[in-house]
Amino acid sequence: MQEAEPDRIETQEYLVNMGPQHPSTHGVLRLLLKLEGEIVHHVDPHIGYIHSGIEKMCESLTYPQIPYLTDRMDYLSAHMNEEVVCLCIENALGVEVPDRVKYIRTIFSELQRLASHQLWWCVMGMDLGALTTFFYGLRDREKILDIFEETCGARLTLHYSIPGGLMFDIHPNFQKRVHDFLNYFRKKLPEYDQLLTGNVIFQERTRGIGIFPKEAVINYGVTGPSGRASGFSCDVRKHLPYSAYPFVSFQEALDDRGDTLARYQVRIKEMWESMSIIEQLIDNIPEGDVQVKMKGVVKLPEGEYFQRVESARGDFGVFIISDGKKSPYRLKFRSPGFSNLSALHAMSKGWKIADLVAIMSSLDLVIPDIDR
Amino acid sequence: MAFSIYDFSTLTQSIHDGLSSRLSPTGTLAMEWAIVGIVILLFVAVFGLFLVYAERKVCAFFQQRLGPMRVGPWGLVQTIADFIKLLMKELIQPARADKFLYNLAPFIVIIVTFLAISVIPFAKGLQAFDFDIGVFFVTSITAVGVIGILLAGWSSNNKYSLIGAMRSGAQIISYELSVGLSLITIVIMAGTLQLSGIVEAQRAGWFIYRGHIPAIIAFFVFVIAGTAETNRGPFDLAEAESELTAGFHTEYSGIKFAFFFLAEYVNLFIVSAMATTVFLGGWMALHVGNLEGFNHVMDLLPPVFWFFIKVFFVIFLIMWFKWTFPRLRIDQILTLEWKFLLPINLFNIILMTVIVLLGWHF
């Protein structure tokens, strides 16, 4: 007897818009997902919802005005964004800033990195459904923002670095408060591991998820902690040291597993390294001026200048084409989030929606950094 | 009329007598139904609101915050204010929604919770319906709730809702097994499905103590499966805020959303009440062996208080899970049930049967 062929049940791919208003896209990123059931087949990022044309605006601004705008891009690593522009202008003009400026800039960068990673940790936990992490991370981040506030009056967009130095000297309490913070956070950081890292559900959710090999990471230009988790040694602080990084010794947090857990652990390791960098510098800030006398109108000599720093998200670069006038002819920001986002499809293809959220969270995307 | 807070059966009996002396038997029944309905309705509303408040305070405790503090003393009126806000909200309905099912879904979910609450023995004599098959009734009626969730997800005409509903369906139907089997483990020991009978059987000691190893295993399985049944974290995949915005109730607003919201908390109460009734001795006071003095002091506290103390203990436990653990993934949640909890449960039933047959329990 011949069996009748049962009617095949056709499954169909369907499209889901994740964002631009979605809790885990952290802003206004929109992902067009092609799903089959829960499984992600295609991720198409649609960006530009907060594209503010900063590169175009910079073409009509003078050089000292530019750092004010860069703060608004990756607002979580605002100081690194300022620093890169200042370094680029200083290098182009051949200005050597005093050591005091270098030390303070580096301390600020590392504090900023800590604050950024703390926020990332909050949000990573929240994306995985552990809402309590959010308050633990923000509690500690607040302490850093208070230090910022005391010295430069701002908490998020600092405007502390200017071409040729710093806006003001540090507050007299600065060193003491940084010490207090380090003592405090040394006790609190193990708490992060107790709450989230050691949790069996968290490990199940992240281990082996979204594995991205080293070749792919380099090919997609994924930098920062996300790149280093796959074994791509891309720490600009190590390879092209700037500011006070030549004076300190620190380990580049590397991992070769390349999964979500590795990306998570690299950032936790980086927090420890940042604390050690600050500790090495904070008591040795040399005396001296915090500004170099600059001309009233800054004009860069004709030419092309490229400068990179390590922001909290990765390799942040600025490329200036100058025609000798007081504003740049063309200015381009190489933002780490932009390149990291381009790898999202390759990373999350074939995983489930819940994994996509975990992977996206482990890339630590900041949307204004991508949209510029 | 002798009324004692220690024994409600005299109160209920006197109400019954009073009604039947004035009304016909049918009228008495109708009147009693109405009273029961109103009492349960009030209880659900008040207790649901209180649980929302408790959840916010417990969550604040875990998150090193204060929680609501502004409305009323210690923010006690906050949830009432929130509820009034929800009542006044506009009811938005998606244009392409299946209107009938869309409106039906929240009612199914909330009615199921009313039905389940009606068999819970709060204290001696304080139980609306005392079925012979109480345990069976609760497990079967709570399983109906999933229909409401599935309908909500389907009729909203939203892909997030649908994914949430499908997840919820797979999850609740799976965990239904563990809830049922872990209760059966105790039923083997109690020898009855009647909830009041189960409580009475624990006069000599709570089942979690009398049944020792298998009862403790069954208790933990029940709490885990019960958490999953109520769609609470770490099993809140149906809502999964960071993945599906709000899952099956994404498209609901105002009072319809409030129904889902309230049902979630009342379900939490039902799970805790079942755990209390079946494992922790229901409204029985805490007695320790032959310590007469201690036992006497414990007896001073009315049974209804004992019931709620135990319920809040279990509720706190479940809230603790939610505010500590990350969310599981759908395949992990099903693996946990089918590969771990179910085999443990089946083995546990055999163990319990052996223990009961050989009389190895206390």
Next chain:
Amino acid sequence: MSPEELNAHIQSLEPAAVVVMGKQFPEVMVPEDQLRYLARELKENPSTAFDYLICLTGADFDDHMKVIYHLESTVHRNILVLKTRTLSRINPVLPTVSDIWRTAEFHEREVFDLLGIRFKGHPDMRRLFLSDEWGFPLRKDYVDEVRIVDR
């Protein structure tokens, strides 16, 4: 590989390429029809191994457009700037490098979006930030009377 060796190596690969030394990084100007060949050689030859495309920039000049590729070798840790120019400014077309460095896929879309340079062979040449009817804002002759006020 020292800058001189790099210079000689590139000259031997592609005689039409112009190598400029003495700036911040070694710069190579390559005609557009040789871009893909040189890019592939630079990436795949183990002696150069420029496998990491840091940054891809487009710029509008008066009569042509330039695209600037900042390359880094993760093996040798040196940086090279590769440049190419379009023939026409009105309808600029360049070959894509997105199959050589995958990160270029997004960067080329960005350049297309803001400057209107079309990349031949790109798998997904859509606009990235702006809507389809928008002009190309980074071109120097872009006017937007509503949003940009000339001082």
